[in-house]
Amino acid sequence: METLGGFLKSRRDRVTPAAAGLRTYGTARRVPGLRREELAQLAGVSAGYYTRLEQGQAETASAQVLDALARVLQLDQIETVHLHNLARRAARPGLSEPPPEVLHPRVLALLEALGDATPALVLGRRGDVLAWNRTGHAIFASHLPFEAAFDDEHRPSIPRLFFLDPLTRDLHRNWDELARIHVAYLRLTAGRFPTDARLAALIGELTMRSDEFAALWATGEVADCTVGPMHLRHPTVGALDVTYQVWLQPDSPGHRLEIYTPDDPATADALRILKQQSERH
Structure with missing residues (x-):
């Protein structure tokens, strides 16, 4: 899992x-971005304190100090939220086994109300599929059993599928763009749930098994994921262009x-075909 110091350094290097x-x-410089003492001076804190903060040797910073650092580091709103999340995590280290999701x-009732005309999935905090409708299953994971989403022990993991499953990779024509978003959002999630041992294990597994995930994780990017384009190459109905929209619960x-x-x-017609096909199975 990411540390407060690691995130600060990655953001300092880019300014x-x-x-x-x-x-x-x-004058020649040894660092790609700001020096520690430069950042400290601009943020109005001592260089020694900032150095201890970045090295994980200081107590967690106040909200005022974090906001000052965010201002100098030119963090956006989501990055600033992540910075505060990491600072709170520093005050309560350690991992624990999370309760089942x-x-x-009301979430299930909303999913059922959508029917099967519009593909839909419900994702948990680690990107596990907690539920999906027939068309959601057909569009993204027809090679997996529909019932898998409702089995606590075998729920599909979207991050694992995205980085470790060749069929899922081939499905996405804009895989590179979506991969960056997946990793940036997973980093934001890790800051929100800093003690989740399963989330930490997932990040560790993907870092070890996927060079592309590891390279993207090393960039330090953090972002929310609420709406955007998804270009698919479906094995049954061909090219699909959809917009994903996220509804928080x-x-x-x-x-x-x-x-x-x-x-x-054309995509609307293809989705109707997928719906008809899913109804026959």
């Missing part, structure tokens, strides 16, 4: 002195209802 309003007078009845923190709407008439 040039010029971007921070500093003059370097052409249980869907709120206040009754189930960490759970996300994702629905996929067609971007063009």
